[in-house]
Amino acid sequence: MTEETITLEVTRYRPGHDREPRTESFSVPYRKDWVVLDALNHIKDRVDGSLTYRWSCRMGVCGSCGMMVNGVPKLTCSAFLRDYHPGPIRVEPLANFPVIRDLVVALDDFMEKLRRVKPWLIRETERPVSEGEYRQTPAQLDAYKQFSMCINCMLCYAACPVYGLEPAFLGPAAIALAYRYNLDSRDEGYRVREPIVSDSVGVWECTFVGECSVVCPKGVDPAAAIQRSKVAGAKDWALSVLMPWGGRK
Amino acid sequence: MSEARPARPGLYYPKLPATWWLRRPGYVRFMLREVTSVFVAIFLVELLVLVHKIGQGPQAYADMVAKLQSPGWIAFHVVALAFVLYHTITWFQATGVVQVVRVGDRQVPPPLVVAGNYVAWVVVSLFILYWLLVRS
Numbered sequence: 001m002t003e004e005t006i007t008l009e010v011t012r013y014r015p016g017h018d019r020e021p022r023t024e025s026f027s028v029p030y031r032k033d034w035v036v037l038d039a040l041n042h043i044k045d046r047v048d049g050s051l052t053y054r055w056s057c058r059m060g061v062c063g064s065c066g067m068m069v070n071g072v073p074k075l076t077c078s079a080f081l082r083d084y085h086p087g088p089i090r091v092e093p094l095a096n097f098p099v100i101r102d103l104v105v106a107l108d109d110f111m112e113k114l115r116r117v118k119p120w121l122i123r124e125t126e127r128p129v130s131e132g133e134y135r136q137t138p139a140q141l142d143a144y145k146q147f148s149m150c151i152n153c154m155l156c157y158a159a160c161p162v163y164g165l166e167p168a169f170l171g172p173a174a175i176a177l178a179y180r181y182n183l184d185s186r187d188e189g190y191r192v193r194e195p196i197v198s199d200s201v202g203v204w205e206c207t208f209v210g211e212c213s214v215v216c217p218k219g220v221d222p223a224a225a226i227q228r229s230k231v232a233g234a235k236d237w238a239l240s241v242l243m244p245w246g247g248r249k
Numbered sequence: 250m251s252e253a254r255p256a257r258p259g260l261y262y263p264k265l266p267a268t269w270w271l272r273r274p275g276y277v278r279f280m281l282r283e284v285t286s287v288f289v290a291i292f293l294v295e296l297l298v299l300v301h302k303i304g305q306g307p308q309a310y311a312d313m314v315a316k317l318q319s320p321g322w323i324a325f326h327v328v329a330l331a332f333v334l335y336h337t338i339t340w341f342q343a344t345g346v347v348q349v350v351r352v353g354d355r356q357v358p359p360p361l362v363v364a365g366n367y368v369a370w371v372v373v374s375l376f377i378l379y380w381l382l383v384r385s
Contacts, residue, residue, distance in 0.1 A: 013261055015259035015260065015261075016259050020261065021261055071272060071273070072273070095263065096263070096265070097263075098256075098257070098260040098261060098262045098263075099260060099261040099262075099263065100259075100260055106257070106260060139354050161265070161269055161270065161276060161279075164265040164269065165265055165269075207279075207283070208343065209275065209276065209279045210275065210279070210346075211273065211275045211276065211279075214275055221346075223346060224346045224347070227343070227346055227347040228347060228349060230347075231347060231348075
């Protein structure tokens with residue numbers, strides 16, 4: 001009995017060799033419990049060892065294996081072959097990022113933007129260790145917990161047409177991360193992050209397409225973080241105009 | 250690339266085509282939502298012109314109303330109404346995401362926030378209808 005197969009149409013790109021990416025078709029066993037990552041691993045193990053892609057945990061927590069599957073940004077470890085049956089399945093590198101090789105994209109821009117929003121607790125006054133921990137009630141944790149679930153998989157950047165059209169845009173994940181820290185009761189860095197978040201290439205570049213939240217595998221809802229940051233930023237601006245003498249948080 | 254960042258050699262920089270918004274239904278819905286603002290703007294100009302015609306006297310106003318009753322204008326108004334309704338519905342959906350309403354310690358579920366908008370819409374509409382039909 002011959003095993004059923006499914007076809008994967010995978011982007012190949014060799015730097016310095018290919019001028020443009022091209023598509024190569026591979027036939028892989030169709031197994032009901034396989035994900036696209038399993039198919040890619042099969043290709044690399046048995047068919048073409050030069051196929052290059054990123055992956056790690058294979059269980060949807062590390063954010064390494066993000067790729068375009070039939071034009072949709074997905075974690076390939078969470079994209080089951082049976083959902084694409086009978087195929088063919090188009091596997092392309094994550095959209096809106098420069099391609100290094102095959103399915104591997106350059107992360108530098110994203111990394112720089114994550115750093116730019118200062119994703120750490122900023123205190124105006126540090127408390128001495130002798131005073132003990134910064135305590136937080138469950139309600140205070142709930143305020144920001146959703147936005148802390150980001151695994152930096154960059155699917156939201158691939159889904160965001162604004163980032164595709166304007167690479168200077170800070171982007172959904174970075175703004176959601178800034179929002180997460182601004183909401184943290186232990187943090188006092190709202191004013192420090194404000195010029196970065198409320199910049200013209202910060203929240204105000206976003207036009208609330210909303211696809212970032214649709215593709216997010218962790219339910220972070222970066223679109224909500226961005227729009228709420230816009231409300232906070234607009235409120236601040238209005239207060240600064242009406243009461244320019246300060247006295248704000 | 251708008252930033253003055255030199256492209257690294259060997260990397261392939263994909264370009265977004267002008268038809269990017271046709272690729273996903275979510276993008277198409279977004280573009281439709283943005284286009285609704287055009288119809289809202291046209292209707293606003295129409296309203297201002299009507300007010301101006303009223304200022305010019307009853308004959309000018311009657312002429313304007315007659316022109317707006319032509320089949321072309323009726324067709325435009327039907328399409329514009331559909332777009333304006335979509336504009337309103339998407340705006341209400343957005344409030345569920347944007348507006349965090351807290352009652353005490355708990356957050357009001359977003360669907361309730363959205364429902365609140367519809368309730369307010371109905372109440373205000375009923376009040377205006379009452380004012381126009383019963384009071385006048």
